[in-house]
Amino acid sequence: MPLTTLLDNRWVASRWPKERRQDGVSYTVHNTVHKALAGIADEDARFAKILHPPWHEKSKTHRWTQDAAKREVGQRVNHPTTVQEKINKVHDLLEDEKVAARVATDLLRQPQVVSEVVEDQTAMHLVNRAQVDRSHRIAAQRLEAVPQPTKQAIQRAREQVRHNREYIDLVGACATFVAAAGQIMPTLRGHSFTEEERERVHANLARVRGATEWIGQAIDTGDLSLDEGLAALLRGE
Structure with a gap:
């Protein structure tokens, strides 16, 4: 047995005096349940918790399982049932960025998924930002391949576009403030x-x-x- 396993088992045992341990289940489940609930810091709460197993739908009885114990202390379960547990499981599987990108691409081909994504303002902002960044990278790569005089002309054109965009943003900011003030002030009558x-x-x-x-x-x-x-x-x- 590896030393780390031995020390881990010793710690779990120290959290459960012999008279507080629960029998009647297999060693694997027994050990996992006690190990998960050992993370409850308050001793009285820990000893009380193990005496009240949750409802087990499959067996139609109150009993502890590995997942039930992990669920009680907020650990990842082996067999997720709720939406959030399934989401957590998916996140664990998608820690590899290449795998996550491939899965995201496949999911966005599903109309229902796309309709949900466009409702999320943060997600849409990130998608739009990524599109802009990609366009800038492509433009920069293409600019490297053109002659210097043409490159300078393109650069001047891009600066003009940027200037126009910033000018529009400034005018828009002023218009937004005036419009907001025009909407708010009439509501303050008598305040x-x-x-x-x-x-x-x-x-x-x-x-x-x-x-x-x-x-x-x-x-x-x-x-x-x-x-x-x-x-x-x-x-x-």
């Missing part, structure tokens, strides 16, 4: 503000004014630098 609420709103309005002045100055002069006072204001300090 009484506390002193703390007024102070908080005025503090945030000062940040808005500081941001708009910075934007206007940057557009007019091309200087994007911030003085310390404005930087602190925008951080909310």
